[in-house]
């Protein structure tokens with residue numbers, strides 16, 4: 001890893017006294033707001049500058065002690081915590097915390113918690129065995145036609161639930177050009193690779209020239225058809241989506257962005273603007289939420305999140321079961337919770353709002369989709385299905401038709417389990433549903449109209 005290139009970053013100059021006065025009357029800049037207390041002289045120009053945000057990220061024990069109001073006797077334990085799992089919070093992401101709510105979902109994702117040390121005894125360092133599937137340092141080849149290139153281990157904000165927490169011990173840094181060339185060499189020599197997923201860390205905080213070069217080299221490989229970037233920048237540092245960055249990314253289309261909004265509170269005007277810039281440049285965005293205890297493991301929260309994502313034209317793609325990583329167990333929910341959430345959304349909101357719930361299988365088994373049970377039984381002739389309302393439906397498979405007798409070659413009476421459940425009808429219908437109430441009302445109205 002090379003030293004963090006962000007240190008080269010330029011910041012806007014210190015404001016003159018008159019600029020300091022030119023602050024908006026937005027609540028963020030009110031005198032009693034935490035942002036105003038921590039960075040009293042910040043101007044709007046600085047606030048909207050990603051380099052200012054990065055260089056003012058909170059990372060130290062002192063900063064943490066101030067945020068959590070720690071007592072002197074607590075400091076050594078928190079020092080051990082951040083020595084084990086470092087932290088960094090951008091002022092922007094910090095500004096989303098509701099400090100009056102100890103259960104705030106933003107706070108839980110970014111502030112170090114002593115439970116991370118308690119839960120060191122549970123889980124694995126690398127449960128997905130990414131290191132076992134590495135063909136070059138940082139290059140994971142697991143699925144037949146795609147590879148994952150972990151190009152940096154630097155992030156603007158360190159999510160407490162991160163699957164790659166193990167790499168935080170290595171210090172912040174980006175892979176050297178030599179290491180990136182080793183990745184390219186493997187990809188060039190492996191003709192079945194058609195898609196490269198560039199991830200980290202967060203590739204969108206690495207040096208832009210290096211990123212541009214790497215994406216360009218990948219595009220020059222004839223069998224690489226599609227690039228994908230995994231980033232949380234639109235969520236935790238949306239001001240990073242500058243025109244310059246969008247211009248670089250747009251050069252390398254077809255390029256997709258996968259991001260990770262986990263809670264509706266993260267969908268701010270700034271985040272929306274960042275996504276909009278990418279979308280207008282022809283870069284589609286998909287969302288991969290992680291199911292997190294106390295953050296988004298509630299039906300109304302997940303539905304609200306997915307509907308808001310659809311409104312900003314970000315496709316809810318995956319809902320991940322939180323991986324069994326050391327120091328993360330307190331975020332994990334039962335697998336049934338994810339299935340229940342999908343069950344409660346399917347049919348009640350549009351399919352574009354519904355992510356696929358997946359478990360990333362330990363041992364490098366890859367993503368396994370889990371669904372509520374809609375297929376109740378099956379024979380060669382037909383299947384018995386359940387819909388979201390609880391309606392049970394007999395659905396025929398295509399079969400030969402006896403045209404002379406003008407009916408299916410196999411008599412429905414000869415059929416097995418489905419016929420026994422349904423009888424000769426097509427379905428068992430729970431008539432108390434709103435849909436059936438509407439049907440009944442419509443029939444009544446038509447009758448009344450007919451009588452009139």
Ligand code: SF4
Nearest residue numbers: 155158159162201232
């Ligand atoms: S942005 Fe991604 S890689 Fe970085 S800490 Fe969060 S989950 Fe981990």
